[in-house]
Amino acid sequence: MAPMIKGTAFITGGASGIGKSTAIAFAQNGISALALVDLDASLLEATRDEIRAQFPLVTVETFAVNVADEASVDAVITKVVDQFGGIEIGINCAGISGTPTPTHLMSLVEWQKVIDVNQTGVWLCQRALIRQMLKQETRGVREGRGVIVNVSSMFGVGGPPGPFSIPHYTAAKHAVVGVTKMDAKAYAREGIRINAICPGFVDTPIIGEQIKSGAMNPQFEMTPIGRPAHVEEISDALLFLSSPMSSYMCGAALVVDGGILFR
Numbered sequence: 587m588a589p590m591i592k593g594t595a596f597i598t599g600g601a602s603g604i605g606k607s608t609a610i611a612f613a614q615n616g617i618s619a620l621a622l623v624d625l626d627a628s629l630l631e632a633t634r635d636e637i638r639a640q641f642p643l644v645t646v647e648t649f650a651v652n653v654a655d656e657a658s659v660d661a662v663i664t665k666v667v668d669q670f671g672g673i674e675i676g677i678n679c680a681g682i683s684g685t686p687t688p689t690h691l692m693s694l695v696e697w698q699k700v701i702d703v704n705q706t707g708v709w710l711c712q713r714a715l716i717r718q719m720l721k722q723e724t725r726g727v728r729e730g731r732g733v734i735v736n737v738s739s740m741f742g743v744g745g746p747p748g749p750f751s752i753p754h755y756t757a758a759k760h761a762v763v764g765v766t767k768m769d770a771k772a773y774a775r776e777g778i779r780i781n782a783i784c785p786g787f788v789d790t791p792i793i794g795e796q797i798k799s800g801a802m803n804p805q806f807e808m809t810p811i812g813r814p815a816h817v818e819e820i821s822d823a824l825l826f827l828s829s830p831m832s833s834y835m836c837g838a839a840l841v842v843d844g845g846i847l848f849r
């Protein structure tokens with residue numbers, strides 16, 4: 587079978603959870619090189635070693651970078667391009683949850699921290715990826731010059747039932763959908779395809795403690811499928827959005843939520 591995806595993938599948040607699972611899905615489906623970017627250097631190394639051991643034919647390099655820092659983001663794109671010659675797929679997945687706090691009790695510092703990583707971090711990486719992809723040759727009608735997938739959330743298009751106090755996270759994830767749609771339209775004719783994914787609850791370290799303690803059981807009860815997503819159920823959707831199988835999708839915010847938004 588022909589590989590689903592080719593070339594080099596740049597994945598932020600690549601050390602853990604959805605980013606790591608996406609790296610593995612890419613390795614299983616034909617990618618040549620993975621550039622894993624994350625704030626957590628030691629977790630990055632462990633993930634790199636695990637993927638290298640499983641997929642010896644795939645080149646895996648790691649870059650300890652804060653996606654909210656403009657100079658570091660621009661520098662890492664240059665390093666990856668120097669090493670691999672280009673970037674065919676960019677996955678902007680790095681994110682933080684932020685402490686649940688109602689607006690009247692939230693400090694500007696708390697707000698800004700989540701906005702910096704989840705919103706500005708995605709835009710900085712998207713900008714650097716677009717600048718790079720514009721320099722690349724198109725690879726055909728379905729492949730184009732490159733593909734970008736941004737990881738938003740169900741909180742980026744609405745939200746599950748119940749009182750949630752994460753205004754910073756919700757605002758940032760809506761913004762991710764916004765810059766996805768705007769830039770998707772702006773760069774589609776340049777051969778750069780941009781989409782977002784909006785997962786529901788996913789069993790990853792970001793909410794691992796709450797899942798273990800049972801604190802999220804009421805949310806899972808409200809989810810038609812009755813459980814959080816296994817991480818592979820999200821990375822498979824990212825694989826689809828990154829591959830030529832989704833070549834006519836542009837500016838989509840693909841909801842993968844076990845049905846919770848549509849009760």
Ligand code: NAD
Pocket residue numbers: 598599600601602603604605623624625626629651652653654679680681682683703707737738739740784785786787788789790791792793
């Ligand atoms: P995770 O905690 O397993 O992974 C997030 C990764 O991002 C971590 O490795 C972390 O070190 C990295 N990171 C955090 N801040 C960073 C920064 N400033 N620079 C670089 N890397 C940074 O969690 P996950 O569930 O895999 O989350 C991935 C994305 O999915 C996030 O954007 C999150 O908001 C989104 N998401 C998660 C869920 C869920 O229920 N797990 C649901 C919807 C959306």
